[in-house]
Amino acid sequence: MRWVAVAVIGLVLAPAAQAGQHERELRALVNGERAGRGVAGLRHSPGLTRSAQRFARLLLRRGVLAHGARIGPPRRFRLLGENLALVGGSAPQPDRAVQLWLRSPGHRGVMLHRGMRRVGVGRATGLFGGRPATVWVLRVGRR
Numbered sequence: 001m002r003w004v005a006v007a008v009i010g011l012v013l014a015p016a017a018q019a020g021q022h023e024r025e026l027r028a029l030v031n032g033e034r035a036g037r038g039v040a041g042l043r044h045s046p047g048l049t050r051s052a053q054r055f056a057r058l059l060l061r062r063g064v065l066a067h068g069a070r071i072g073p074p075r076r077f078r079l080l081g082e083n084l085a086l087v088g089g090s091a092p093q094p095d096r097a098v099q100l101w102l103r104s105p106g107h108r109g110v111m112l113h114r115g116m117r118r119v120g121v122g123r124a125t126g127l128f129g130g131r132p133a134t135v136w137v138l139r140v141g142r143r
Helices: 022-036 046-062 094-103 103-112
Strands: 001-012 079-088 118-128 129-143
Touching: 001 103, 022 094, 022 103, 022 118, 022 129, 046 118, 079 094, 079 103, 094 103, 094 129, 103 129
Parallel strands: 001 079
Antiparallel strands: 079 129, 118 129
């Protein structure tokens, strides 16, 4: 298994929004960016989603934004990538996370990698370093 991993931190303020739809919105935004560049869309992976969600909650609880946690993705993937983002404020703002990733060559590379076929998105919203924030975890893979 080979990992491609990068992290980014960005802080912004935003209004509150409904939970649940944000993960789907982030997946749609990522697939929109891929489609705009002629790259096939990513299909939802329940396993990657579960691991991304657990990892996002762990990062928020620990107040750190770093790769290499013990919460790994399912073993059946032979190629994996991961992006992390911290968006400040009381709203998750999936569009902000995608914008941050697009600005970074490493993050953009993970998000738009032609070899990736599956995606899982995790999100945890709460206090990070004593301030309201959302931790986003994007995991992409190929079996």
